[in-house]
Amino acid sequence: MKPPRRSLWPLAFLLLAFLRPLAAADLFYLGQKIPDIDKPWASGDYQLLIDALAKIDTTQANALPRRNGEFTGPIYRRMVNEENFRPQLNIYAPLELRQNEAREVLFRLKELMRLYFDFRAAQQPYGAEALGLMTYSLRQQAVLFTLTVEFWTTLSQTEQSNPVRLQGLQETKAAAAMLTSSALDYLDLTRQFARQDLVLYGAELGKQLPELFVHLRSDVRQELLARLTKLAEQHPYAEVRTSLGETLPVLQAIQADVEQQLAQPQPVGKPAAKLDLSVPQ
Structure with a gap:
């Protein structure tokens, strides 16, 4: 019989509710570092979260962030915040990099779903x-x-x-x-x-x-x-x-x-007129 896993919720509440303003760059959840929830997430942020939640899930029952959780809700809502798409849709950034980033984020979302x-x-x-x-x-x-x-x-x-x-x-x-x-x-x-x-x-x-x-x-x-x-x-x-x-x-x-639209005949390109380079008569 496996020994019951200890509840660390009081510690989680303290970390999320009280330590957050003191160290905005570093946020820990149940002892694991997670990304900043106050800014859009990129693929690297999702990977950091996946690594943290994977460790937590092996030691703490029912501890993954909840959609409407009083303390964990902000973490989950950042996961699915459409603001995260903003950098990918930034037309001033290189298109190929944005496309690759969208692909990487999609892959990590699938990894998150495996946890949930x-x-x-x-x-x-x-x-x-x-x-x-x-x-x-x-x-x-x-x-x-x-x-x-x-x-x-x-x-x-x-x-x-x-x-x-x-x-x-x-x-x-x-x-x-x-x-x-x-x-x-x-x-x-x-x-x-x-x-x-x-x-x-x-x-x-x-x-x-x-x-x-x-x-x-x-x-x-x-x-x-x-x-x-x-x-x-x-x-x-x-x-x-x-x-x-x-x-x-x-x-x-x-x-x-x-x-x-697919049924409409495709316009046939008109051949370009040849440039007349002959000597004028």
Whole structure:
């Protein structure tokens, strides 16, 4: 029988509530250094948090920051704060660096989700937090797509036809499709997640999907529409059905618009007029 792990919550409260103003550059949570929660986080900050929480999770039960925790809430809310996207969308910074940073942050968000999800449990101990990280990851994926499209427009036609470039674009689309599909899978886990958590998740998911949906492949968009239609009609919770039902027309309009644009004939470039260098008669 494993000895019970000691509760260090009083120490955590003291560190977060009282020591923070004295050392703004260094913040510790349960003895582990974590990033500054008063400024946007980059990939390195997320990695520092992951390292800290991974150590804490092995010694302290139910100690990961909570979405609405009185003392740990500010840590969690910084994890999913859209202000973190601001440096990635700063047009004055090099585009390729911003694109790489978005990719790195997305990878670390997946690592964070591994800490918060526990599929061995009958019910998720961090249901609200895990689902919140999923919707935030969808937003990060959409930001990565925005930067990818921006980068793509800077390439010459020859570069856009480069097999390596095309493969990279397809891999980004495939990863986004997998993430979106997984996001819908969680809506079916009514035994593992509390009702209020899935209701909130359904509402947040409905807000995030349109921005990412437009970037997906046509076949993936059609598949997602079919799944969402079924969920909007058959999900056990009326609130989730309502949220998805309100999202469906938006996605259907996006699908129709994209398909209409793809169906239009591409303009044929007019050959440039030859420069007449002959001697005037």
